Amino acid sequence: MSVDTKWTYDENYVREYSQNRGEPEWLTEQRVTAIRLADELNLPKPEKTNIKTWNFTEFKHEPGELSAIDSVDELHEDVQKLIDRSTEEQNLIVFRDGKPIYRTGSDHLQEQGVLFLDIETAAREHSDLLKKYFMGSAVDVDEHRLTALHVALLNGGIFIYVPKNVTVESPLQTIYWQDDPEMGLFNHVIIAAEDNSEVTYLENYASFNREQSAAANIISEVYVGQNAKVSYGAVDHFEKGVTTYVNRRGRVERDGYLEWALGQMNEGNTVSDNTTVLQGDGSKADTKAVSIGRGDQSQNFWTDIIHYGKNSVGHILTHGVMKDHASSIFNGVTEIKHGGTKADGQQTERVLMLSERARGDANPILLIDEDDVTAGHAASVGRVDPMQMFYMMSRGISRTEAERLIIHGFLAPVVNELPIQAVKERLTEVIERKVY
């Protein structure tokens, strides 16, 4: 690796950092190995997007003194808006610069044996269980420099464990709030849903400072056991200065079901990898993602479902809106491996262009090694239909309002999937703000 910036993170640093956090030795060793790998490995090479000059390496790694708060009222007002205060039964952890500062949760979770813990605590108190899943079969530390950096510098995240046959009734929600504008977030999410279990998880990434530059490096691992069901919702909204690498991976066993609803609304440059492996027979994944590109931001989305299981079903729906000079590449990938007979892989990518100067590419990729399957794709890049516009305006609706309705309608397939009303409203607001 060519070091073109001051790089202060070395083996000694990560070892000491890990020990200060009271981490088990296996984790310390993984960090040390990872920082060595980070030196050797290259950046990933996302299709059609050059990320070589993006800032993945300049940030603050440790936050200043942060103390826990007792009430939601002490949070940033935009963070407060993410919280649904109308319900009593609420399982929520708010992170500020990687540290958990606020939590509410029902005792019921504990009685059920469900773990919903920040990753630092999980490492200390449930080391063996965490080790079983951390950087497990869904993702490898040595995929490229960013996966390695992630492990080496991990500084926040959540561990969710749902035992066999347990259904978690109300959603588990996290808010990852970057408060210090220079803070780098190396956030790790693990959801382990054992056989026949069910859980809904919803996360929000947020920052509010538009100027300073920082990086976010996020990995999620979702393990869906046999006949288990996981619904994973996300709203990403980092401000302009934050360069994001986000990698959300899932692995689904026999008859399991993984549902993704991703609102990818970052304002800064973003590389996103969302890959689901349908390992077991009869496993299913449903991926829905929306994004808006504006200003001069550049984004690259890789949305992939890999079928190994017979009769596995994978559906991808991606909708993107492009404004200003923004550029986004949407890669939709359906892979059906040998043995995945009777698999069904479908994908749709739609891009709505609101500006002549924006770029939006929809690339459907089908890699099919098996004959006896059904696979299909649809991709389109288009503008607002003048007939739709005429129709709406003929009812008195102004051009601006008509366009607004059309855009919200275009993004509705994902917005409507989000499980928490407050977050749905928040995403709608973010969309509103990004488009006008």
Add this chain to the structure above:
Amino acid sequence: MAGSTLKIQDLHVEIDGSEIIKGLDLEINGGEIHAIMGPNGTGKSTLASAIMGHPRYDITQGSVYLDGKDVLEMEVDERAHAGMFLAMQYPSEISGVTNSDFMRSAINSGREEGDEISLMKFIKKMDSKMDELEIDQSFSQRYLNEGFSGGEKKRNEILQLLMLEPRIAILDEIDSGLDIDALKVVSKGINSIKSPDFGCLIITHYQRLLNYITPDKVHVMMQGRVVKSGGAELAQRLEDEGYDWIKEELGIEDEKVGEQA
């Protein structure tokens, strides 16, 4: 206040450089129901769309005035605010936008800020109009025209008409694709807003709708012009005898636009 007057004079309309409407005059007053009849391809939809401001049509000559105001100078939404309405032959489908959200935006667009219709009032009105048109309540939460049958789309156009209460409405082939029961329901809806303040232009190529809605005037359109006008009896004669006698009378070989050359 008495009804509005829509006055069309010497209208010429082109699409992609070819002239479809070739000099058309028509005046519709509040309280009147006009029907334009004519075989397919004679320019009826072109006329309706051009009056409402469809972006693909160029008006090369003539004028359209509503109560003395120049309609052709107005944006499409301004025409609606001025009191005009067009029920389209092929309404657009808009995914992700519910009928109800759409209707509420449309109603509020014609009101001042701060004077928006209350949600309760809106729901009540929409429910009662849907009942009137025998539309299922679930309709309001469906996406605008998406996956609607032909008949459902037509009913939705009439629902919008009843909700928006325009002063001048143009209904383009509102009867096509409707079975007899639906036709009766739709006609009932249209008749329910008949008043001295409401003027209506019904475009159709069948006479059967006019069994339920009696027109004051009937115009026959061919080759992009009104070639004959009369009263309700003209529609009856067209039903009985077809269009050939008019063609003979006027020496028209081909009634369609642009194909007579």
